Amino acid sequence: MDTAHPPKQPTVVVIGGPNGAGKSTAAPFLLKGALGVLEFVNADQIAVGLAAYAPETVAFEAGRIMLRRLNELARVGSSFAFESTLSSRTFALFLQQCKARGYRVVLFYVSLPSSDLAVQRVALRVRLGGHNIPAADVHRRFARSLHNLFELYLPLADSWSVLNNASGTLEIIASGTPKRISVKDSKKWLLLQTLAKA
DSSP states (O other): OOSSSOOOOOEEEEEEOOTTSOHHHHHHHHHTTOTTOOEEEOHHHHHHHHOTTOGGGGHHHHHHHHHHHHHHHHHHTOOEEEEEOOOSSHHHHHHHHHHHTTOEEEEEEEEOSOHHHHHHHHHHHHHTTOOOOOHHHHHHHHHHHHHHIIIIIHHHOSEEEEEEOTTSSOEEEEEEETTEEEESOHHHHHHHHHHHHO
């Protein structure tokens, strides 16, 4: 083995946040030239590929395809990225498995200040030809996403940034590693922590 040039540590980048937060729009900016990531796995894009005119009808199948692809990439040690609302625990287990394989976990969480704004953003997306998500699902996922962010996903990340996208321009609220946290906007950070406990 060549010890002068150790193998590069693979990276998994997670772009999390509630429905309507702008994860897919932010992804190219967040991933541009970053961390050796060549593939971005997105269940919404997979669903559009399966049923362009009604992607919501194939959401479950798109999710299965996404999970299969993520597992394939992790198995071969590729660096990759994916997006999720993080409203379930599914990806926490997956990220633990990635870390056990030597992956570095980088998390970007694109936030909004309220579930009502998330519902409005989804409605705007639908008017512009995008896919719909029922308002009740958006509200439910919003609360669970924030809870899981603080309880499950931040502790798993080797580095993370929580961003505000209420205005359509990403602003850093806080960033950190397992050993330090840097809060840039304490008011918004406290709001997210409060919403996570609601």
